[in-house]
Amino acid sequence: QQPVQSPQAVILREGEDAVINCSSSKALYSVHWYRQKHGEAPVFLMILLKGGEQKGHEKISASFNEKKQQSSLYLTASQLSYSGTYFCGTESYTGRRALTFGSGTRLQVQP
Amino acid sequence: DAGVIQSPRHEVTEMGQEVTLRCKPISGHDYLFWYRQTMMRGLELLIYFNNNVPIDDSGMPEDRFSAKMPNASFSTLKIQPSEPRDSAVYFCATTTLLDRGVYDTDTQYFGPGTRLTVL
Numbered sequence: 543q544q545p546v547q548s549p550q551a552v553i554l555r556e557g558e559d560a561v562i563n564c565s566s567s568k569a570l571y572s573v574h575w576y577r578q579k580h581g582e583a584p585v586f587l588m589i590l591l592k593g594g595e596q597k598g599h600e601k602i603s604a605s606f607n608e609k610k611q612q613s614s615l616y617l618t619a620s621q622l623s624y625s626g627t628y629f630c631g632t633e634s635y636t637g638r639r640a641l642t643f644g645s646g647t648r649l650q651v652q653p
Numbered sequence: 654d655a656g657v658i659q660s661p662r663h664e665v666t667e668m669g670q671e672v673t674l675r676c677k678p679i680s681g682h683d684y685l686f687w688y689r690q691t692m693m694r695g696l697e698l699l700i701y702f703n704n705n706v707p708i709d710d711s712g713m714p715e716d717r718f719s720a721k722m723p724n725a726s727f728s729t730l731k732i733q734p735s736e737p738r739d740s741a742v743y744f745c746a747t748t749t750l751l752d753r754g755v756y757d758t759d760t761q762y763f764g765p766g767t768r769l770t771v772l
């Protein structure tokens with residue numbers, strides 16, 4: 543089952559913050575976050591693992607609630623370059639290695 | 654490193670024709686994934702390989718689709734015969750699992766994709 547992302551779309555002004563949520567019905571081993579700009583390939587942002595370990599870069603943070611099978615991506619002080627579609631990819635215990643991606647959240651940052 | 658290389662970048666073909674998409678993984682990556690992206694279905698996994706062996710092909714839509722990985726540096730996704738509903742962007746992604754102790758998962762690196770249009 544595909545994880546559910548919310549919101550589907552969000553428009554921000556530069557400097558504003560945003561939160562993107564990802565929820566799964568399966569017990570999750572890890573959650574991966576990617577950003578895709580129009581006409582380009584998805585680019586890795588962050589991995590969240592059981593136990594709270596995180597691996598990522600840029601001024602982006604995330605959380606992972608294992609009990610609720612939920613993850614949230616926090617974009618603070620947004621920049622124009624943050625615009626794009628954000629996907630969460632979930633890795634379940636029963637489907638290791640393979641990622642199931644959500645439908646995406648379209649983020650537009652305006653000047 | 655050159656990253657994941659896919660070819661062709663664009664393919665336009667007519668219904669019924671055979672289509673072959675190609676992927677060269679990042680050197681040293683032992684996992685290779687094929688994804689398809691459409692507006693309606695989003696980004697969906699078709700098949701993935703580990704050490705050139707297909708591990709899970711449950712996402713392959715039907716028998717018209719086949720994938721091979723004859724060696725560690727090359728994989729193909731073939732559609733025969735192609736249909737208009739196969740029109741999509743096909744991505745190849747690769748990774749290798751670092752030795753992290755308890756955790757053994759790592760990021761997937763996506764290629765630029767092949768935009769397929771079947772008329």
